[in-house]
Amino acid sequence: AQSVTQLDSHVSVSEGTPVLLRCNYSSSYSPSLFWYVQHPNKGLQLLLKYTSAATLVKGINGFEAEFKKSETSFHLTKPSAHMSDAAEYFCVVSDRGNYQLIWGAGTKLIIKP
């Protein structure tokens, strides 16, 4: 069965410094993996997705993630944090054949001025 573990419930960084949000997954198949972002009182927005093409995936707002099969990881990074990046981020794996997404518990990203 598929599962997703987001290793940090909260990450705090200073504006202008790099961001790293960690995600490990387990999957019996070649998975599809997604990162979604949820700003306070806003809906969920897709940041990026991996579907067995290039292992380094670029998303919106300068975010990218690298699929590492040997480490079963899909960490999200950004070179330089901006105040507007403060939000909750969800790592998601798609359960092939089961028509549902499996969600991580979320990581709250805090940006210090």
Added chain:
Amino acid sequence: KAGVTQTPRYLIKTRGQQVTLSCSPISGHRSVSWYQQTPGQGLQFLFEYFSETQRNKGNFPGRFSGRQFSNSRSEMNVSTLELGDSALYLCASSLDGDWADTQYFGPGTRLTVL
């Protein structure tokens, strides 16, 4: 293209009542999924519909039900409301719910049960 719309945006009900939430997917999308989001449990999958058929269901009691219409619009119903049903209910649509599909989310319906 218009995004996923959900109505109503906010609802206040009392225990024991029932409620119906509505979701209109993006035009051309045939798969609709429903999720419950709470601070303690995060996002939990309720069910997924495609072409008016429920293809998958999460671990929720039978008080939670849904349906999909021929135009892909979907409704979910919660009967005999409990305090613990207070949550943000999110609807997402995708082209056909395939494992590689992107799901697009609506703004949610905030349900408060008193």
